[in-house]
Amino acid sequence: MSMDVTFLGTGAAYPSPTRGASAVVLRCEGECWLFDCGEGTQTQLMKSQLKAGRITKIFITHLHGDHFFGLPGLLCTISLQSGSVVTRQPIEIYGPVGLRDFIWRTMELSHTELVFPYVVHELVPTADQCPVEELKECPHVEEADSPPKGQGRTILLDTEENSYSLVDDEQFVVKAFRLFHRIPSFGFSVVEKKRAGVPPGPAYGKLKNGISVVLDNGVTISPQDVLKKPMVGRKICILGDCCGVVGDGGVKLCFDADLLIHEATLDDSQMDKAREHGHSTPQMAATFAKLCRAKRLVLTHFSQRYKPTALAREGETDGITELKKQAESVLDLQEVTLAEDFMVIGIPIKK
Amino acid sequence: MSMDVTFLGTGAAYPSPTRGASAVVLRCEGECWLFDCGEGTQTQLMKSQLKAGRITKIFITHLHGDHFFGLPGLLCTISLQSGSVVTRQPIEIYGPVGLRDFIWRTMELSHTELVFPYVVHELVPTADQCPVEELKECPHVEEADSPPKGQGRTILLDTEENSYSLVDDEQFVVKAFRLFHRIPSFGFSVVEKKRAGVPPGPAYGKLKNGISVVLDNGVTISPQDVLKKPMVGRKICILGDCCGVVGDGGVKLCFDADLLIHEATLDDSQMDKAREHGHSTPQMAATFAKLCRAKRLVLTHFSQRYKPTALAREGETDGITELKKQAESVLDLQEVTLAEDFMVIGIPIKK
Numbered sequence: 001m002s003m004d005v006t007f008l009g010t011g012a013a014y015p016s017p018t019r020g021a022s023a024v025v026l027r028c029e030g031e032c033w034l035f036d037c038g039e040g041t042q043t044q045l046m047k048s049q050l051k052a053g054r055i056t057k058i059f060i061t062h063l064h065g066d067h068f069f070g071l072p073g074l075l076c077t078i079s080l081q082s083g084s085v086v087t088r089q090p091i092e093i094y095g096p097v098g099l100r101d102f103i104w105r106t107m108e109l110s111h112t113e114l115v116f117p118y119v120v121h122e123l124v125p126t127a128d129q130c131p132v133e134e135l136k137e138c139p140h141v142e143e144a145d146s147p148p149k150g151q152g153r154t155i156l157l158d159t160e161e162n163s164y165s166l167v168d169d170e171q172f173v174v175k176a177f178r179l180f181h182r183i184p185s186f187g188f189s190v191v192e193k194k195r196a197g198v199p200p201g202p203a204y205g206k207l208k209n210g211i212s213v214v215l216d217n218g219v220t221i222s223p224q225d226v227l228k229k230p231m232v233g234r235k236i237c238i239l240g241d242c243c244g245v246v247g248d249g250g251v252k253l254c255f256d257a258d259l260l261i262h263e264a265t266l267d268d269s270q271m272d273k274a275r276e277h278g279h280s281t282p283q284m285a286a287t288f289a290k291l292c293r294a295k296r297l298v299l300t301h302f303s304q305r306y307k308p309t310a311l312a313r314e315g316e317t318d319g320i321t322e323l324k325k326q327a328e329s330v331l332d333l334q335e336v337t338l339a340e341d342f343m344v345i346g347i348p349i350k351k
Numbered sequence: 352m353s354m355d356v357t358f359l360g361t362g363a364a365y366p367s368p369t370r371g372a373s374a375v376v377l378r379c380e381g382e383c384w385l386f387d388c389g390e391g392t393q394t395q396l397m398k399s400q401l402k403a404g405r406i407t408k409i410f411i412t413h414l415h416g417d418h419f420f421g422l423p424g425l426l427c428t429i430s431l432q433s434g435s436v437v438t439r440q441p442i443e444i445y446g447p448v449g450l451r452d453f454i455w456r457t458m459e460l461s462h463t464e465l466v467f468p469y470v471v472h473e474l475v476p477t478a479d480q481c482p483v484e485e486l487k488e489c490p491h492v493e494e495a496d497s498p499p500k501g502q503g504r505t506i507l508l509d510t511e512e513n514s515y516s517l518v519d520d521e522q523f524v525v526k527a528f529r530l531f532h533r534i535p536s537f538g539f540s541v542v543e544k545k546r547a548g549v550p551p552g553p554a555y556g557k558l559k560n561g562i563s564v565v566l567d568n569g570v571t572i573s574p575q576d577v578l579k580k581p582m583v584g585r586k587i588c589i590l591g592d593c594c595g596v597v598g599d600g601g602v603k604l605c606f607d608a609d610l611l612i613h614e615a616t617l618d619d620s621q622m623d624k625a626r627e628h629g630h631s632t633p634q635m636a637a638t639f640a641k642l643c644r645a646k647r648l649v650l651t652h653f654s655q656r657y658k659p660t661a662l663a664r665e666g667e668t669d670g671i672t673e674l675k676k677q678a679e680s681v682l683d684l685q686e687v688t689l690a691e692d693f694m695v696i697g698i699p700i701k702k
Contacts, residue, residue, distance in 0.1 A: 013428075013431055014393065014424065014427065014428040014431060015391075015393065015394050015424075016394065016397055017394060017397055017398050021424075039390055039391065039393070039394075039420075039421065039424040040366075040390065040391045040394055042365065042366065042390070043366050043367065043368060043390075043391055046367055046368055047368050063460055063461055063462070064461055064462070065423060065424055065427045065457075065461045065463065066424075066427075068461075069390075069420075069423055069424045069457075069461075070390065072416060072420055073365065073366075073372075073390040073416055073417075073420045076365065076416045076417075077364075077365040080364055080365060098460050102456070102457070102460055105453070105456065106416075106420075106453070109414055109449050109453055110414055110415055110416045110419075110420075111414070111415070111485060111533070111534050112416065134462060182462070183462050
C-alpha cells in the first residue's frame with residue numbers, strides 16, 4: 001500500500017510566499033489525512049498533486065492561528081467542489097477543545113451549508129501542557145456549548161497510557177500525546193496495523209478465514225502463502241509546536257518511528273528565545289528523535305527568516321542549512337531532512 | 352495627493368493560485384484601506400508593493416467566507432510584525448452585524464493578544480437585502496453579545512439618504528449602501544472632500560483661516576492663491592457581491608464615480624444562474640455603471656473558470672475577454688477594465 005507525506009506549509013507564525021502556514025498531508029492509497037490547516041492550505045493543495053476532495057480526516061495540533069485559520073475555508077471549498085449530491089462519509093476532525101464551537105459558529109456566520117457531514121472530536125488537554133497564565137485565558141473550555149452540528153467525541157487523556165485514542169480501524173491506530181507549548185499542543189502517532197501482504201477487501205477476508213483465493217490472472221493464493229509473513233506496520237509521527245513533551249506518552253508512541261516530523265522554529269543559537277515562546281531548535285528536536293530511535297527525522301515549522309535552500313543566498317547567516325547540521329550533530333550524522341513546501345516523502349513498505 | 356487601487360484578489364468563491372479571494376486596497380498617501388479580506392489576503396499583500404502595517408481601515412462587504420476568512424490571520428500578522436510597543440491608532444473595521452463577535456471569539460480561541468487596538472463598527476442590514484429564507488438563518492443578529500474588545504458603533508440605515516454613514520474626517524466621507532445578494536451585502540462609496548491644493552496640516556489650517564504661509568523655499572502663499580480654486584474630490588465606489596441594489600442609495604452614492612468596482616461572476620450567457628446565486632454578469636454591472644454615469648468601470652470577482660488574460664488560451668470558450676466585450680457593449684464601447692491580481696489603477700487628481 002503506497003504511503004507518502006506531502007508538506008503544504010513549512011513556515012512558522014504566518015504564511016508567506018516562500019513558506020505556507022503549517023499543513024502536512026499523509027496519503028495512503030489516495031486517501032488523504034491533513035495535519036494542521038493554516039491559512040492558505042486550500043491554495044497550497046491546489047498547487048500540489050493532491051486533491052482536497054480526498055481528505056477524510058483532519059488533525060489539528062493546537063489552536064494558534066497559523067495551524068487552523070485555513071480550516072473553515074478548506075471545508076467550504078471542498079463542499080463547493082463536491083457537486084450537489086454527496087454520499088461521502090463524514091470528515092472526521094480531531095483537535096483541542098474549542099475547535100468544534102469555532103467551526104460551527106464560522107459556518108453559521110458565513111451561511112455555509114456544507115454538502116457533506118463532519119464531526120469534530122475534541123481532545124481535552126491537561127493543565128501542565130502550557131504556562132499557567134495561558135491556561136486561565138481559555139474561556140472556551142468551560143463555556144463550550146453543544147452546537148447541533150459537528151458533534152463528536154470528547155476525548156480525555158488515558159492516564160495509564162499517557163495518550164489519547166483517536167482512531168482504531170482495520171488499517172490504522174492513531175493516538176495523540178501531550179506537548180508543552182504556549183498553549184496546549186498535541187502530537188499524533190499513526191501506526192499501520194500488522195497484516196498480510198494483501199490489501200483489505202473480499203480476498204483478504206477469505207484468506208483470513210482460511211479460504212484460498214483465485215486471482216484474476218489465474219494464480220491461486222492459499223492462506224499460508226501470505227498470512228504467515230505479516231507485514232510490519234509503518235509508523236509516522238507528527239508533532240505540533242512544542243518545547244518538549246509532557247509525560248512519557250510521546251516517547252512511547254514515537255518509539256521506532258519510520259518518520260518523525262518535528263518543529264524547529266529557530267536555530268540552536270536562539271534556544272532560550274525558542275523555549276520562551278514554547279518552540280524547539282534542531283538540537284531539541286534531534287534529542288527527542290534520538291530518544292525515540294526514530295529512523296528518519298524531518299524538521300519543519302521554520303521561522304520565515306529561513307528561506308528554502310534554493311532561495312537562500314550563500315553565506316547568509318540565517319541559512320537554513322545550519323539547522324540541518326545542528327540536528328545531525330546530535331544524531332551522529334544520521335541524515336536529517338529539512339521540509340520545504342510541496343516536498344513529498346515516500347514511506348516504503350517494510351520487509 | 353496620490354491615490355491608487357490595488358487588486359489583491361479577483362476570484363469568486365475561493366482563492367486559487369491564479370485569482371486570490373476578494374481583497375482590494377485603496378491607498379492614499381501611503382495609508383491603506385482594505386476592502387474585503389478573503390483567505391490568503393496577507394500573503395497576497397506580501398507579494399504586492401503594499402505593506403500590511405499601513406492598513407488603517409478595513410471594510411467587509413458581506414459575510415461569505417471568500418470575503419472575510421483572511422481577517423483573523425491578517426490581524427495576527429500585522430500584530431506580530433508591529434514589534435512590542437505600538438502607539439498606532441486603532442484599526443477601524445466596518446462590516447455586517449456578526450463580524451465583531453467573530454473576530455473577538457477567534458482572537459480569544461487562538462490566544463491572540465493584538466499589540467494594537469481595533470474597533471469593529473457593525474452595519475445592520477435590512478430584511479430586503481436577501482431572500483427571506485436566508486435571513487432566518489442568521490442567529491448572530493439577535494444573539495450578538497458585547498465582547499469587551501473591539502466595541503464600535505452599531506450603524507443603522509439612514510432611511511432618508513438610503514445609506515450608512517461610516518467615516519467623515521478631514522479628507523474623506525465614506526458611506527455604505529445596500530445590495531441584494533444571497534446574504535446581506537454592502538457597497539462603499541469613498542469621496543474625497545473638496546479642498547485647496549494644499550495637503551492637510553498646519554499650513555492648510557492657517558490658509559483656511561486667512562493667514563499667509565511662507566514655504567521652506569521662501570515662497571509666500573496667500574489664502575486666495577489656493578483656496579479660490581478648490582480641488583474637485585475624487586470618488587471611488589466598491590461594491591460587494593450582488594445581483595442588484597436595494598433602494599436608491601447605490602445610484603446616488605455612486606453617481607459620477609471616478610472609479611466603480613463591480614462584480615461580474617459569470618458571463619451574460621449565464622445571467623439566470625448568476626441571479627439565482629445573487630451575482631452579476633458584465634451586462635448587469637455595466638447597466639448599473641451607466642445609470643451612475645461612472646467614468647470608469649472595473650469588473651472583478653470572476654468565477655475561477657475565467658483565467659487571467661495572460662493565462663487564457665486563445666479561442667477558449669470561457670475566455671475572460673468575452674466579459675469585457677459584454678460590458679463595453681452596454682457602455683457604448685467606453686473601455687471597461689478587467690481586474691487581475693496585483694493590478695494597480697492610479698486615480699489622478701481632478702482639475
